[in-house]
Amino acid sequence: MGLLDRHVRFVAALRAAGLPVSVAEGLDAARAAGVVDLAARETLREAYAATLVKRAAHRPAFDTLFDLWFPPVVGASQAADGMDLDHAEVPELRERLAGLLMAGAATAGDPEFAAFARAMVERFGRQPAAAGRQAWFSYPVLRALSPGTLMAGMLRDVLAGQERGGAAEKVARRRLEDALAAFEEAVAADVRRRIAEESGIEKIARSAVRPPPEQVDFLRAAKADLAALRREVHPLARRLATRLTVKHKTGRRGRLDFRRTVRASLATGGVPLTTHTRPRRPHKPELVVLCDASDSVAAFSQFTLLLTYALREQFAKVRAFAFVDTVDEITRFFAPGADVADAVTRMTREADISRFGRSDYGHAFERFAGRYGEAVGPKTSLLILGDARTNHRPPALATVRDLAERARHAYWLNPEPRAQWDTGDSVASAYGGVVEMVECRNVAQLAAFIEDL
Amino acid sequence: MGSWFASPADARERLGAAGYLAGDGVATPVFLAAALEKPLLVEGPAGVGKTQLAKAVAEVCGAELIRLQCYEGLDEARALYEWNYKKQLLRIQATGDQGWEETQQDIFGEEFLLERPLLRAIRRDAPAVLLIDEVDKADVEVEGLLLEILSDYQVTIPELGTITAVRRPYVVLTSNATRELSEALKRRCLYLHLGYPTPERERDIVLAQVPGIEAALAERLAGTVAVLRALELKKSPSIAETVDWARTLVALGRAELDEATTAGTLGVVLKHASDQARAAKELGLPTA
Numbered sequence: 001m002g003l004l005d006r007h008v009r010f011v012a013a014l015r016a017a018g019l020p021v022s023v024a025e026g027l028d029a030a031r032a033a034g035v036v037d038l039a040a041r042e043t044l045r046e047a048y049a050a051t052l053v054k055r056a057a058h059r060p061a062f063d064t065l066f067d068l069w070f071p072p073v074v075g076a077s078q079a080a081d082g083m084d085l086d087h088a089e090v091p092e093l094r095e096r097l098a099g100l101l102m103a104g105a106a107t108a109g110d111p112e113f114a115a116f117a118r119a120m121v122e123r124f125g126r127q128p129a130a131a132g133r134q135a136w137f138s139y140p141v142l143r144a145l146s147p148g149t150l151m152a153g154m155l156r157d158v159l160a161g162q163e164r165g166g167a168a169e170k171v172a173r174r175r176l177e178d179a180l181a182a183f184e185e186a187v188a189a190d191v192r193r194r195i196a197e198e199s200g201i202e203k204i205a206r207s208a209v210r211p212p213p214e215q216v217d218f219l220r221a222a223k224a225d226l227a228a229l230r231r232e233v234h235p236l237a238r239r240l241a242t243r244l245t246v247k248h249k250t251g252r253r254g255r256l257d258f259r260r261t262v263r264a265s266l267a268t269g270g271v272p273l274t275t276h277t278r279p280r281r282p283h284k285p286e287l288v289v290l291c292d293a294s295d296s297v298a299a300f301s302q303f304t305l306l307l308t309y310a311l312r313e314q315f316a317k318v319r320a321f322a323f324v325d326t327v328d329e330i331t332r333f334f335a336p337g338a339d340v341a342d343a344v345t346r347m348t349r350e351a352d353i354s355r356f357g358r359s360d361y362g363h364a365f366e367r368f369a370g371r372y373g374e375a376v377g378p379k380t381s382l383l384i385l386g387d388a389r390t391n392h393r394p395p396a397l398a399t400v401r402d403l404a405e406r407a408r409h410a411y412w413l414n415p416e417p418r419a420q421w422d423t424g425d426s427v428a429s430a431y432g433g434v435v436e437m438v439e440c441r442n443v444a445q446l447a448a449f450i451e452d453l
Numbered sequence: 454m455g456s457w458f459a460s461p462a463d464a465r466e467r468l469g470a471a472g473y474l475a476g477d478g479v480a481t482p483v484f485l486a487a488a489l490e491k492p493l494l495v496e497g498p499a500g501v502g503k504t505q506l507a508k509a510v511a512e513v514c515g516a517e518l519i520r521l522q523c524y525e526g527l528d529e530a531r532a533l534y535e536w537n538y539k540k541q542l543l544r545i546q547a548t549g550d551q552g553w554e555e556t557q558q559d560i561f562g563e564e565f566l567l568e569r570p571l572l573r574a575i576r577r578d579a580p581a582v583l584l585i586d587e588v589d590k591a592d593v594e595v596e597g598l599l600l601e602i603l604s605d606y607q608v609t610i611p612e613l614g615t616i617t618a619v620r621r622p623y624v625v626l627t628s629n630a631t632r633e634l635s636e637a638l639k640r641r642c643l644y645l646h647l648g649y650p651t652p653e654r655e656r657d658i659v660l661a662q663v664p665g666i667e668a669a670l671a672e673r674l675a676g677t678v679a680v681l682r683a684l685e686l687k688k689s690p691s692i693a694e695t696v697d698w699a700r701t702l703v704a705l706g707r708a709e710l711d712e713a714t715t716a717g718t719l720g721v722v723l724k725h726a727s728d729q730a731r732a733a734k735e736l737g738l739p740t741a
Contacts, residue, residue, distance in 0.1 A: 022640055028489065035488045036461060036481065043461050046481035054639040056496065056646040104653055167712050167736040171676040174683060175652060230685070239632055269546070273538045447633065 007033065010069040011052070013202070017065060017209040019058050025051055041072060057228065061209045064192070068201050068208065071193050072114070085119035090144060093120070098150045101179040102158060117186035120145065125191055136194040138187045147180055214443035218303050218415045230306055232443045237310030240450050286317040286379050288407070290368065292386030293322040293348075294359035304385040305344055309334045319375050322347065323364035324354035329372060359389065361427075362396035369399045382407040384435060387416050388428040395427050401434040413440035413449065457487030457514055457580075457623060473502070473509035474658055482645040483510065492603045492624035494588075494639065497647035499629055500691020506647070507584040507625040516580035516623065521570035523591035529598060534610060535567045561612040571602055574622040581622040588638075589628040596638050604641050652679045655695060663699040673710045674699055681722065681732055690722040698722050712738050 001009075011026045029051040036047045045066050053062045085093070096116065105113040121136065124144040129135040151173075158172045195204045213228040260276035289311065291304040308320045312334040322330045328351040333343040376382055382403060404410035412435045414421070414428060421428035431437060438449050458464040465480035475483065483506070486493035495503045511518035521532055541560040548556060568576065574583035585599070602608055606618035626642060628634060650658065655675040659666060674695060682689045690698075698721045707714050716738040723729045732738070 020636075024640055028491070028643075031489055032485050035485070040461075042477045043481050046461075046478050047485055049478075050482035050485055050643040050645060054494075054642075054644045056648070059646065167677065167710075167715055167738065168673075170736055171673065171680050174680045175676055178679075235630055235632070268539050268542050271542065273542070 013065050013205050017061050018212050057213045064208050067189050068196050098154050118190050121190045136191045138191045141187050217441050233306050234310050287315050288375050288380050288382050289320045290384045294324045322353045325360035327364045327368045328352040358391050360393045361390045362394040365396045365399045376407050380407045382410040384412040388431050389426050392425050404435045410435045412437040458484045467513040468509050471509050471513045482643050492642045494626045494642035495645045496628045496630050500693040501647045503627040511582035516582045518582050519570050519574045520584045522586045523588050527591045532571050534572045537565045537567050541565050575618045578619045583622040583624045585626045588626045589632045596635050652676050659699045662696050686728040687725045694722045
């Protein structure tokens with residue numbers, strides 16, 4: 001494969017993995033590759049990254065694909081001190097691994113560390129497959145070396161006599177855990193490289209890359225994804241706050257500020273060349289968030305609570321309500337400065353949102369209108385978050401319509417794909433008829449919703 | 454441009470000599486921005502050295518740093534150019550009987566033009582680093598204004614015509630990512646995400662910035678800060694705060710970071726009460 005061909009197919013693979021790479025950016029990357037030293041692989045990687053990756057969240061996917069398309073040149077698997085990695089006993093290898101991890105070789109990008117990982121894959125990762133082919137796996141490598149069990153010994157060595165259990169141990173443990181994760185990643189990367197050599201890059205590329213966080217489905221988000229989502233949500237809440245404010249700032253200028261205008265005119269001989277105006281009083285949007293906290297949308301409600309928390313910090317007046325089959329105000333748990341994880345646990349323990357544990361939108365809305373109806377007024381933006389699955393209970397459409405009409409804006413964000421609306425017990429269209437309903441399955445769609453406001 | 458950097462390694466070395474420790478990930482985009490004559494968009498959390506990077510580039514290349522600080526409501530008059538009304542008015546009053554044509558030609562000349570950072574960066578014939586700071590704080594319209602300047606290095610002033618850069622400035626844009634920048638702007642820029650450094654690099658930064666600190670203490674500090682950053686705090690400590698912390702400890706004459714010292718000085722790096730409580734719990738510190 002020529003360099004140009006490799007470049008073109010690499011860019012195509014990035015696009016296939018969900019990275020928005022334009023034609024112009026592809027050209028920039030090619031130009032960048034022309035001015036750096038192609039033999040220095042890390043420089044080439046950074047040159048490609050600078051031209052092709054425009055969001056930090058896309059970087060892991062980029063790195064995985066780069067390793068596949070521009071694999072490292074593999075040298076002999078001989079350690080620096082002459083240790084024979086192919087035949088050494090397992091305890092020796094474990095000792096070597098512990099040494100490398102403690103020296104911080106993993107995070108510092110030490111070539112010896114990479115060579116060690118490669119040698120271990122070579123030795124333990126091979127599994128015979130059909131007809132003269134071989135398969136590669138990282139699991140047997142990690143089983144053979146079981147790096148996790150090295151922790152206790154390494155901690156003892158690193159701390160070397162300092163007292164245990166305190167801050168010093170936390171710090172050391174953290175460093176070693178990072179190093180361990182780096183080892184596991186190095187093994188996985190080398191396994192991917194070998195699979196790519198065996199059966200073609202495109203084949204492995206499709207399964208090796210996880211979707212970028214802004215396209216992760218809220219309803220299917222795994223625990224690791226949630227942490228990434230959390231980082232994406234905060235700036236979005238700030239944007240939502242600005243969007244709702246800016247919308248009412250139509251026309252930059254307010255009333256003429258006579259005093260300032262006259263004072264400024266002194267400098268120009270009494271001719272009022274520049275007029276000064278009083279800044280408009282900024283519109284303080286009030287937000288009422290109603291979110292479904294039932295189990296069917298557990299991952300989504302995790303996210304909505306994060307959003308609520310982030311919004312709470314941005315808006316002067318936010319009132320948040322959560323419901324399952326009855327509703328309670330949860331604003332108090334999300335006071336500015338509160339810890340979000342604490343707030344969520346306290347909320348699930350203390351808030352009165354569930355009687356039978358199955359969502360009942362109708363009852364929840366009736367209760368809301370009855371107990372907190374006064375929260376929604378002509379200055380309020382009403383945001384409802386939920387999948388509109390009522391468990392076949394009456395939906396209380398009239399109440400929702402009444403709430404929506406009283407509010408300045410009302411939006412409903414639904415985490416289900418549009419194709420599944422109205423299937424089963426979903427009454428999405430019925431609610432959609434009274435409140436504007438938007439499909440909001442991932443951060444990308446949430447961002448688009450905010451942009452369109 | 455020529456005079457900027459010869460290679461990524463050169464960029465790393467020269468930045469390092471000026472006290473800015475850059476890895477491959479930083480040095481390569483910095484080199485490319487000059488080699489490809491493209492603006493460099495630097496994104497990342499507050500306090501990781503985005504603005505500092507622009508300053509360091511200006512310093513090591515002997516270029517003037519021209520800074521445009523963005524804020525909400527920034528407009529063309531503040532960013533690009535403005536006519537000096539007062540002077541124009543004086544000119545009109547001073548030449549009572551001159552004809553309209555002549556006066557008009559007079560008052561829209563160089564003499565009455567007030568250049569703002571963007572125009573200044575374009576018209577300068579000596580090397581310049583144009584720093585457009587916190588571009589995410591500016592309104593969307595400003596991005597539109599930047600597009601012409603950043604892609605063609607030229608601006609159009611109705612009375613004077615199009616002004617093209619004599620010598621292209623080295624442009625650095627910084628953003629805290631509070632707002633998503635437009636695709637059009639991102640497409641024109643090289644992108645560099647400056648994240649928190651590895652503990653090893655942070656130790657080196659502390660050693661370089663704080664004279665008289667013990668290596669062991671710097672290492673321990675960097676490790677502790679790494680643990681704090683993993684805690685999902687409201688405001689993670691930045692590099693600047695790590696350095697502050699190191700300075701604090703040196704000033705207090707502490708050679709070691711034990712639990713009591715950490716608890717006593719935690720306020721230097723964590724600025725929210727809830728963050729401090731959380732860190733104290735996680736690190737097992739005695740509560741004050």
